[in-house]
Amino acid sequence: MRALCWTGVNDVKVEKVPDPGLLNRQDAIVKVTASSVCGSDLHLLDGYVPAMAAGDVLGHEFIGEVVEVGPDVSRRRVGERVVVCSIIGCGRCRYCRQGTWSLCDNTNPNPAFLETAIGHAGAGIFGYSHAMGGFAGSHAEYVRVPYADHNAFPVPENVSDEDAVFASDAVPTGWMGADIANVGPGDVVAVWGCGGVGQMAMKAAYLMGAERVIAIDRFPERLSMAREKAGAEILDYEKTDVLDALKEMTGGRGPDVCIEAVGMESHGKGPQYAYDRAKQGLRLQTDRGLTLRQAIMACRKGGVVSVLGVYLGWVDKFPMGAVVNKSLTLRSGQQHGQRYIPRLLELMSQGRLEARHLLTHPMSLDDAPKGYDLFKNKKKGCVRAVFYPFNGHKSAAA
Amino acid sequence: MGAKVKLAVAAVAVGGVAAAVRRRRVAKTREWVVMTVLREPRELTGDARPDALARLAEHHEVRVTAAPGGRGSEIAVRPATGQARESLRAVKQLLETGEVLRVEGQTEGRRTAVGRAVLPAAKRLARRSA
Known part of the structure; x- marks a missing residue:
């Protein structure tokens, strides 16, 4: 599949990479329909976040369709349209149970980076360096979602992709x-x-x-x-x-x-x-x-x-x-998205909250490097570039 | 290899070295690795002791005490080696979530030669130290 990889400071490229597979029994594979840039990505691009390596797949704010679930996933189903929280929670440690999901004890497999730097490690984050777990990001055709029952939320039918994608991170x-x-x-x-x-x-x-x-x-x-x-x-x-x-x-x-x-x-x-x-x-x-x-x-x-x-x-x-x-x-705090996302989707469904105006630059995944240039340098009024891996015709940015 | 790529790899290496330095210092001063697990002590001791904890006890001294305020149990493991730290984290994950989260085998793009050499070592340090 295609994915946007970090290749060095201020350098990203769309590369051919292997499709993701289920690595844990509670994983799901999500086919990405839309994936947004985020201001926090700029710290990765600019080289201020250590523990990035060439070949890391970027992106953490996304929606998609569940195409495969592990044997221990019980609430999510293949075919569901879901928004996935950018920060990964296990749902069962004390922090997740208290609603402080970004402090999850169990979703950062590389905790010493943060334990050394700030005393304790927080949750893993999609596409956000090896210090945040080293999870492959969502600027790709498919992404693996750990603990899918706790991190993927069904999107109400009347909420557009353009609103729902921001329920992953910016809105919560x-x-x-x-x-x-x-x-x-x-x-x-x-x-x-x-x-x-x-x-x-x-x-x-x-x-x-x-x-x-x-x-x-x-x-x-x-x-x-x-x-x-x-x-x-x-x-x-x-x-x-x-x-x-x-x-x-x-x-x-x-x-x-x-x-x-x-x-x-x-x-x-x-x-x-x-x-x-x-x-x-x-x-x-x-x-x-x-x-x-x-x-x-x-x-x-x-x-x-x-x-x-x-x-x-x-x-x-x-x-x-x-x-x-x-x-x-x-x-x-980093966002405790899982605590808010269901309520935010409900508000969107009721027409009381909309976010789609943030999406100034819909683009194909192939144009993602251009998208980051527009976003980083605030060119052409770019507030958010959103990549559509399976919808090339949406590219309207150039 | 471009300068930017070198810089990226250097960033990973610096993280790894920092972790290594920290580890060495900690290994000298800290006797036990201790983590809090959201399970009652009675679920972790005696006949109820989970297999994962029993396996850890084969090579380490393991102590289970109640954490204050209903926070579960504090599991302490001695000696405080990197392996003990990694193993205890795995036990905690297993007890709380039912599985140990993996990132090996994840999707990734082209790694540089230096990246391929440095990244596994940096990750290993990031799991065992602090």
Whole structure:
């Protein structure tokens, strides 16, 4: 079959690879109908995630059809249309049972990478380096899904592929950002980053009762999308001093909840950004913390900072003084998607939640390298490129 | 081999070396490998002791105690070798999920010669150390 492989820093290629087979009795094989790029892939492309090797298949946000199930799969059936959570849970360790699926004890077969780097290993993730288990990704015609009963969810008939594909990662991640921050009626929520996850966090905040949502980015097309599709007020950080603007907009209080949906490769302006770039470039820090610092500084006293952006190592100049002296609550995590996906599909089915507008560039799998170029460099208004391995005619990106 | 590919392989190698260094340090200071398994101690001891745990006990000293707050059991294995660590993880997976998750035999694209040489060693370290 064909699959998109990482071949080196900023280098991906579509290669012929062997078809996947069942490796465990609880596996399923899913024929991929659509597979999305994700902002977190850029950290792999850019070489910031160690433990990548040439030949690794990328992709973790996908839907498809079950074509084979192992003998111990009881809930999934061949022929079902499913969305698969990007993070793999076993469903039976203490963390999965508590609903904290991304902390699964049993789905990362290479735990020492993370145990050495951060103390403990989290769950495995499709197509996300050997440190996250070394699972083959979904930018392929077929993918093997471990513990299929717990990780693949049937998609209601009236939910389109274009909405459902994002129920794999962007929608539950965004939802979780608002959920773990306990967003409720009357809250003012600021969201850094208007990519797929940020926009879904905005929608989630409104659905949870937030009164105002403020979106922060610099790309006009993403800001317009956040305004039109998520109903957010917008701030362009290249034209506005974000901290001043947020105080003005909130009667001097600051947002009740600050959601950071940018991550370790954040962009900004001014000397702080230059400092972060230089230190990261010299490998003196692993992650750039510009947006994280800003979210902490902006947050109202006693507020919640919810971090969805991917950070992998160390952030310098972390404003711990603000956390302590403003009594802030810091929440974070990789998404516990399995906890949210059934509810999110239900909301999609009821027409109360849609994500398809994120899909700006449907493409064939063969065009995936071009798709990553458009996505990474924000060319042609690309918010998300989605690859259709069996539907070449969908390629509309070039 | 291109510079980018070399860099990728180097990243894997660095991870492996870091794990190796860590392992060596840990092996000197830590006596037991301990993991918490979501099973009651009575399910793991006496006549109920699962075969996987019995096999582990053939070559290691194994201690099972109740974890606090209904968190299951703490299984401790001595000596704290890399093999003990890998075996105990497998036992935990088996007891909690019914199988040991495999990634060998997964789909992969073309590996470079260096990748083919380094990756298995790095993975082995990533399973046995920390």
